Amino acid sequence: MLITVADVEAAAERITGHVIRTPTVPSPGLSALLGAQVTAKLELLQRTGSFKARGATAKLLALSEAERAAGVVAVSGGNHGIGVAVMAGVLDIKATVVMPRSAPGRAVDIAEAAGASVILADTMDAAFALVDELRIKGLTLVHPFDDPVVIAAQGTVGLELAEDAGELTDVLVSIGGGALISGVATVLRARRPGVRIWGVETEGARAMSAALASGGPVPVELSSIVSTLSAPSASQLTYEHVAALVTDVLTVTDAEAVQGTLDLADHAKVWAEPAAGCLLPAARRVLERVGEGARLGLVLCGGNATTADVTAWAERFGLR
Numbered sequence: 001m002l003i004t005v006a007d008v009e010a011a012a013e014r015i016t017g018h019v020i021r022t023p024t025v026p027s028p029g030l031s032a033l034l035g036a037q038v039t040a041k042l043e044l045l046q047r048t049g050s051f052k053a054r055g056a057t058a059k060l061l062a063l064s065e066a067e068r069a070a071g072v073v074a075v076s077g078g079n080h081g082i083g084v085a086v087m088a089g090v091l092d093i094k095a096t097v098v099m100p101r102s103a104p105g106r107a108v109d110i111a112e113a114a115g116a117s118v119i120l121a122d123t124m125d126a127a128f129a130l131v132d133e134l135r136i137k138g139l140t141l142v143h144p145f146d147d148p149v150v151i152a153a154q155g156t157v158g159l160e161l162a163e164d165a166g167e168l169t170d171v172l173v174s175i176g177g178g179a180l181i182s183g184v185a186t187v188l189r190a191r192r193p194g195v196r197i198w199g200v201e202t203e204g205a206r207a208m209s210a211a212l213a214s215g216g217p218v219p220v221e222l223s224s225i226v227s228t229l230s231a232p233s234a235s236q237l238t239y240e241h242v243a244a245l246v247t248d249v250l251t252v253t254d255a256e257a258v259q260g261t262l263d264l265a266d267h268a269k270v271w272a273e274p275a276a277g278c279l280l281p282a283a284r285r286v287l288e289r290v291g292e293g294a295r296l297g298l299v300l301c302g303g304n305a306t307t308a309d310v311t312a313w314a315e316r317f318g319l320r
Helices: 005-015 030-032 052-061 065-070 078-091 104-115 125-134 147-156 158-165 179-191 207-214 238-244 254-268 280-289 307-317
Strands: 024-026 037-042 071-074 095-100 117-121 168-175 196-202 248-250 295-302
Touching: 005 052, 005 104, 005 158, 005 179, 005 280, 024 065, 024 147, 024 158, 030 254, 030 280, 052 071, 052 078, 052 147, 071 078, 071 125, 078 095, 078 104, 095 104, 095 125, 095 248, 104 117, 117 280, 125 158, 147 158, 147 168, 147 179, 147 238, 158 179, 158 295, 168 179, 168 280, 179 196, 179 238, 207 238, 207 248, 207 280, 248 280, 254 307
Parallel strands: 037 295, 071 095, 095 117, 168 196, 168 295, 196 248
Antiparallel strands: 024 037
């Protein structure tokens, strides 16, 4: 069953005071770069550096006293783990975070500094499997996307965008497991029904594209450097939201995503991660499809990449 705008509004009330209402601003630099009016939702300025703090906070606040006492477990390619670790620390809840070894070292360091126990698994699939074992031991799972409480809280990004942005024709949102776009699309379909909503994935992390092609979630082989978008599959819940509400899901290469990060730094004056950088090459494809007069909204989902990370990726792909 799909969540509703009322669910998102309730989540917004729940997390108020715990997270930031991030800026929604016109970007002259990106408008000049893309040749169309661009508004950016700066979720990379959110507490913990990404939108993930919203869903983590909502889920943690919804726990029973027994669940709080037992502690929580999260599986993450980086940002969700940071969000759960930091917000659990604030709320005095013991957290265990399982990440693949490919996760950014900075994410591991931040989670540990927040007081969480971090366990590294060889792959993302192995990380999800380990979480299942920890749940049997009594920990409550804070899932990164397969949870209506989390989806509704991530949808508060869309609530703020709908209230704060000027007129838009197209909104682009990155997809990992799909909670963010599911929540944002729920709000925009109700509040701005004429807006087209586009999801963006990298080619080596095509969980939602594969689900749409197959008529439901299927396992995918992960090869993208963008660990924060690397879900081993979509969930039935997020698949149903995207299938019902999203115009299309586009894929870009890792190199294009990293170039997008560099372009965001140069033209938007923001330091984003490739999970947000992927929106720029996708935006060009959207503009080719919809023609003149488009007014774009870009949800810049996170900024938890170091200068060393981005420099290394740029050198790997021969980018300037």
